[in-house]
Amino acid sequence: MKLFIRSLLFVLLSATVPLTLFAQANYRTIANYKVFYGWAHRFPQDWMIIRSFENEGKNYYLLVNPQTLETKIEEPNFYQVKPMSIHDARSFFNNTPYIKALRKAEKQSVTIQDAGIESGIPKEKGISLTADLCPSHRALDKRIFTDIFNGFNKVERPVPVALSITGIWMRQHPQDLEWLKQMQAKHEIYITWINHSFNHRVSLKAPLKENFLLEPGTDISYEVLETEKDMLKNGLLPSAFFRFPGLVSDQQLVYKITGFGLIPVGTDAWLAKGQQPQAGSIVLIHGNGNEPTGVNDFIKLLQLKSRAIANKQWLLYDLRESVDEEFEDTQK
Structure with a gap:
């Protein structure tokens, strides 16, 4: 059902939005690209931050939706943000599919x-x-x-x-x-x-x-x-x-x-x-x-x-x- 709903939304948006808006931006002058963990919230969704970087004087995060595993790039000022250690971030999102997938991979690491x-x-x-x-x-x-x-x-x-x-x-x-x-x-x-x-x-x-x-x-x-x-x-x-x-x-x-x-x-x-x-x-x-x-x-x-x-x-x-x-x- 989730797959059908997402596909339907994609089709509906595609009919009204120019193709260029679906393209990922090109970040040509990346600086200070690093691992960075934290919580980012913009109603109604909590996101897990896994990277931070700068490009042309602006700051950006690479975010993961812990429920769907989707990712996106956003500027921090659009979100309520709390930096965390990796341990605290994984604990905060502990029962989500994203963290469960990480744990399963670790269990199968031998x-x-x-x-x-x-x-x-x-x-x-x-x-x-x-x-x-x-x-x-x-x-x-x-x-x-x-x-x-x-x-x-x-x-x-x-x-x-x-x-x-x-x-x-x-x-x-x-x-x-x-x-x-x-x-x-x-x-x-x-x-x-x-x-x-x-x-x-x-x-x-x-x-x-x-x-x-x-x-x-x-x-x-x-x-x-x-x-x-x-x-x-x-x-x-x-x-x-x-x-x-x-x-x-x-x-x-x-x-x-x-x-x-x-x-x-x-x-x-x-x-x-x-x-x-x-x-x-x-x-x-x-x-x-x-x-x-x-x-x-x-x-x-x-x-x-x-x-x-x-x-x-x-x-x-x-x-x-x-x-x-x-x-x-x-x-x-």
Whole structure:
């Protein structure tokens, strides 16, 4: 029901508001970008502050709606604000889906691969699609986005997709990034932007415990915050999610990421590895041109489900709603 209401509101607003008003502002001169926790209130909603920064002489917050996991950028003077420690902020919002998702990710932090949230609500007839944009010399695999738009256009528009993006990919593929932004501006897709680290370093020889973000000497603050800054400079809105490069982490790293207020997102269906999606799966493919097998498998899945899609019996779900509704269900 929540998904229907939000989609209806989006359609109604789209009919009367210029496209440019849906675009995220570009913050070109960011300074003092840092982790900052607190409570921000503007009737009727309480928000959790997770970042503060300056741009062209103005102060801004990155806010998370703890009930829906939606994020936004706002100026502090629009809100009643109380700075908090991370402990106090998590305690204040303790029973919300956002904090419950952080706790669940921390409980699943021991495994070295695929820690974090792996799936949404099992009862849902559909999946949440995540596509990773790791550094690559190849162009964006646009088939993913044109095919989901063509497949869902008559039953679900804009079509939700979550993209895990790296700083290096943004800098190397500005035209592909602009193409994605135009699809969103035309309400063809709706993108949840997931932080996927800045460099996404990987070694073909190092063991997993010393690979990816576990590589000795990794500056995790740079990997997280520099990516968010580049998102904002490119007009992208950072979400409350993080995906580990290679899905590799250890317990200490998971807690570092949740310390940034970010929810680690794994997968229970990496298509290129032969993992089959179930109802509520968080599906992983790569959109950076490096994994055509996974993309081909996803396109075959769309074709297989075409009749169910037409009958609204198999849909793509917004990752935020899939996660927040899971934790709302635990309260019932």
